[in-house]
Amino acid sequence: MRVWGFHLAVVALLFGLQFVLPPYHFTNFARIMVLAVFAMGYNIAFGVTGLLSLGHALLLAAGMYGTGLAISVLGWAALPALLAGLAAGGVMALAAGVLALRTAGVAFMIVTLMFAQAGYLTILYFGPVTGGDEGLVLAQGARVIGGVDLAADTPRYLVALALFAFALLANLALVRSRLGRVMVAMRENEERSRMLGYNPFAVKLAALVISGLYAGAAGAAYAVLFGYVGASFAGIQYSILPLLWVLLGGAGVVLGPLVGVLVMFYLIDLASGYTTAHLLVVGLALLVLVLFAPKGILGSLRERAWPWLP
Amino acid sequence: MDFGPFLLLAVMEGLVAAAVLALTAVGLSLVFGVMRVVNVAHGEFFMLGAVSAWFVTHWLPGPPAFGFALALILSPLLVALVAAAADVLVLKRLNYQPQATIVATIGLLYILQQAALSLYGPEARPVAAPFTLAIQFPWFGYSGYKLAVVAAAAVILTGVWLVMTRSRVGLVMRATQIDRDTAQAFGINVDRVYAGVFAFGAALAAVAAVLIVPIRQAHYLMGGDPLLLSFIVVIIGGLGRLRGTVVAALLIGLSDGVVSMFFSPTLAKILATLLVALVLVFRPQGLFGQRAG
Numbered sequence: 001m002r003v004w005g006f007h008l009a010v011v012a013l014l015f016g017l018q019f020v021l022p023p024y025h026f027t028n029f030a031r032i033m034v035l036a037v038f039a040m041g042y043n044i045a046f047g048v049t050g051l052l053s054l055g056h057a058l059l060l061a062a063g064m065y066g067t068g069l070a071i072s073v074l075g076w077a078a079l080p081a082l083l084a085g086l087a088a089g090g091v092m093a094l095a096a097g098v099l100a101l102r103t104a105g106v107a108f109m110i111v112t113l114m115f116a117q118a119g120y121l122t123i124l125y126f127g128p129v130t131g132g133d134e135g136l137v138l139a140q141g142a143r144v145i146g147g148v149d150l151a152a153d154t155p156r157y158l159v160a161l162a163l164f165a166f167a168l169l170a171n172l173a174l175v176r177s178r179l180g181r182v183m184v185a186m187r188e189n190e191e192r193s194r195m196l197g198y199n200p201f202a203v204k205l206a207a208l209v210i211s212g213l214y215a216g217a218a219g220a221a222y223a224v225l226f227g228y229v230g231a232s233f234a235g236i237q238y239s240i241l242p243l244l245w246v247l248l249g250g251a252g253v254v255l256g257p258l259v260g261v262l263v264m265f266y267l268i269d270l271a272s273g274y275t276t277a278h279l280l281v282v283g284l285a286l287l288v289l290v291l292f293a294p295k296g297i298l299g300s301l302r303e304r305a306w307p308w309l310p
Numbered sequence: 311m312d313f314g315p316f317l318l319l320a321v322m323e324g325l326v327a328a329a330v331l332a333l334t335a336v337g338l339s340l341v342f343g344v345m346r347v348v349n350v351a352h353g354e355f356f357m358l359g360a361v362s363a364w365f366v367t368h369w370l371p372g373p374p375a376f377g378f379a380l381a382l383i384l385s386p387l388l389v390a391l392v393a394a395a396a397d398v399l400v401l402k403r404l405n406y407q408p409q410a411t412i413v414a415t416i417g418l419l420y421i422l423q424q425a426a427l428s429l430y431g432p433e434a435r436p437v438a439a440p441f442t443l444a445i446q447f448p449w450f451g452y453s454g455y456k457l458a459v460v461a462a463a464a465v466i467l468t469g470v471w472l473v474m475t476r477s478r479v480g481l482v483m484r485a486t487q488i489d490r491d492t493a494q495a496f497g498i499n500v501d502r503v504y505a506g507v508f509a510f511g512a513a514l515a516a517v518a519a520v521l522i523v524p525i526r527q528a529h530y531l532m533g534g535d536p537l538l539l540s541f542i543v544v545i546i547g548g549l550g551r552l553r554g555t556v557v558a559a560l561l562i563g564l565s566d567g568v569v570s571m572f573f574s575p576t577l578a579k580i581l582a583t584l585l586v587a588l589v590l591v592f593r594p595q596g597l598f599g600q601r602a603g
Contacts, residue, residue: 052409099591106348106408107590110541114587117538121580240416247413277428283420290413291403 003310007172010255011165018157028269030157032261033164034221039249039257040171041214042242047251048175049207050187054239055096055112058119059212061234062092063219065123065130068229071142073129078145082220089216090209097208101201113239120234135230143224156225163221164258167214172254174210175310183207184252244282247289250299254310259297315449320571321564326456326525328563329463330518332556334536335543336470337514339555342544344487344507347406350415352515353537354422355393359385359516360437360528361430367437374438378524381437385520386513392422393512397505406504419533426530439524459521466517471552483507538579539566542586 014033021029038060045051066088070081100111123130130136143150150156174180182203185193190200223229232238241264242257249260264285271281293300302309338352362385367377396418404410443454474480485493486503494500515536526532539562547558562582569578 052412054412099588102591106412109409109412110348110545111587111590114541114583114590118580118583118587121576121583125574125576125580243413243416277424279420279424279427283417283422283424286413286417286420287400290410290417291400294410 002308003172003176006309007168007254010258011161011168014161014164018154018161023153026153026157028265030153030160030225032258032265033160034218034225035245035265036258036261037164037167037221038215038218039242039245039261040167040254041211041218043246043251043254043257044171044174044183044214045207045211046243047246047253047256048180048187049183049204051204051207052109052243053100053112053208053211054109054236054243055100055114055116055119056211056215056242057234057236057238058096058112058116059089059093059215060219060222060238061119061123061231062212063089063216064223064229064233065219066216067220067223068136068138069129071138071223072136072229078143078150078224081142082224085220085223086213086216089219090213093208093212093215094205097205097212101204101208113236116234116236116239120231120236123231123234130231131229133231135228135232138223138227138229140227143227150225151227160221160225163217167217168254168258172310175254179203179206187252240282244286244289246296247294248285248296250296250302253296253298253302256296256298263297312449315447316571317568318447319450319452320568322452322456323571324564324567325460326522326563327567328560329460330522331536331539331543331563332467332559333463333518333521334515335540335547335555335559336467336552337511337518338540339544339547339552340483340514341508341511343551344483345406345504346408347401347411347508348408348415349508349511350412350537351396351418351422352512352540353533353535354419354426355389355512355533356515356519356536357426357528357530357533358389358392358422359519360523360532361426361530362388362516363520363523364430364435364437364528375440378437378440378520382517382520386516389516390509390513394505394509397508401508402501402504423530423533430528430530432530434527434529436527437523453525455524459525462521463518466514467556470514474552538583542582545586545590 014029017029018026038056041059042053042056045053045056063085065085067081067085070076070084071078076084096112096115100108100115103111124132127133140149140151148155150159175184182193182198185196185198186200186203186207193203194200219233222233245260245264246257247260248264249256249258264282267285268278268281272278289296295303298309334352334356337355338349341347341349341352363378363381366381366384367374370377370380400414400418401411404414439453439455441455441458444451445454445457474483482493482498482503485496485498486500490500493503518536543558543562544555546562547554547556566578566582
């Protein structure tokens with residue numbers, strides 16, 4: 001009960017923030033919530049199930065281009081295009097997962113990295129359709145659902161919040177469910193769970209597909225809410241960033257991704273006031289995290305003060 | 311130009327690419343073989359070699375050959391120092407745990423890239439070749455320097471092979487590779503071997519970069535392609551095996567040269583990337599077989 005209340009309070013807090021946030025941070029927060037959904041998907045694969053993927057940009061891009069191309073090439077309306085992006089993320093995760101899950105450990109990391117790289121190059125190769133490096137700008141008229149213009153600030157914030165809230169509560173329900181506990185068992189000791197009669201391949205594939213749906217939803221929402229689809233979102237950087245966010249916020253903690261994205265976003269925002277060296281901030285953050293705080297912010301908090309935090 | 315000479319040109323371009331790739335990949339392969347570390351920052355060591363070569367030749371007056379020769383010595387030394395420092399300060403403290411080291415080397419990648427961007431700038435800059443000599447074939451003239459690169463790479467690789475198989479240093483490295491604990495029990499300073507191997511692997515990438523920089527310019531983002539191609543080579547050749555790595559580098563370099571001459575380079579890269587991923591998926595034994603899990 002306390003757990004549900006706490007997470008609902010976080011959602012309520014985000015809802016209340018819209019009345020106090022200045023315009024600049026208002027747009028930032030919409031972006032942060034969408035990216036946090038992507039990070040939550042990564043957390044389900046990495047934090048909960050222990051699958052360290054270096055190719056999640058492929059899943060984000062699948063959602064993004066699934067929606068973007070449905071709008072720009074097929075001329076679909078925003079709502080079915082969003083669903084197309086969601087499905088694209090899940091299907092891509094299924095296809096990549098069936099192959100990649102035959103490997104484990106370091107080989108899994110490299111295979112996912114290679115798949116994502118192949119996806120990125122494919123987007124560049126079909127430049128005339130995908131816009132290549134420059135990407136696609138989605139027309140304002142295509143970003144309307146039920147008469148509401150999603151390009152305007154307030155609807156954008158509310159849609160991002162609705163997506164985030166749904167994703168957060170679904171994530172919470174997942175980790176407290178039977179499947180979620182088996183996923184954790186895979187992370188902790190795959191051999192023992194196999195001996196207890198669980199099928200590691202099926203469980204891990206399920207985790208990847210759920211993760212892909214999250215990434216697809218985030219990519220699709222990003223395309224419609226911000227009106228831009230670009231190859232840079234398929235690049236290796238967007239495979240590394242979710243890892244960084246999840247590590248920073250706390251791997252395996254449901255709220256970890258939100259905290260990670262929020263802190264990292266404003267860390268870079270602050271740093272860019274003093275220096276243009278964003279990459280340095282990212283690099284140093286990774287090193288400091290892996291050396292001194294492998295459990296992340298909320299992971300440490302759970303260890304010291306709030307043992308009930310899921 | 312007829313098809314025959316065209317193919318010859320493609321093969322020669324491929325040989326140059328293969329020579330540089332072999333040096334870079336052998337460095338990556340050594341590090342993985344001995345230390346079991348997947349070094350994602352390897353491409354940045356390559357970049358650092360090229361960029362520092364530009365600084366050396368740029369600040370040094372005199373004939374280009376002299377500056378280049380000095381760069382060929384100083385750049386790998388500098389890169390080796392950076393790598394050794396990274397090993398002692400970061401990787402060692404992580405106990406070389408595979409996932410943590412990958413995250414750490416990604417962090418290192420960003421730091422090195424930013425350092426190059428801040429100190430060197432976003433431009434691509436050329437380095438003068440130590441000599442300009444055109445070798446005239448019946449159909450086309452070809453840069454003598456490019457052929458010298460192939461020869462130099464062959465000499466260096468032979469040297470590495472001799473060190474690994476015939477010297478005491480190589481024996482110590484191989485002992486550490488086969489069984490770290492037993493090596494330590496026999497009085498080998500494993501920490502020093504690890505730092506040395508990491509530095510040596512990085513220095514090989516730097517040498518490759520210095521050799522190629524008169525042909526391709528130095529740029530702070532140039533590390534991406536060598537990293538990806540080295541991964542491909544190392545996986546196909548069998549991790550930690552020098553001979554397999556060299557053969558695979560020849561294969562990949564040549565086919566990359568030939569294929570990109572006739573088809574789109576992007577398509578060639580897509581196919582190569584997918585091929586390697588599938589090799590790892592369907593034939594992991596002998597590549598990562600013992601490490602899985």
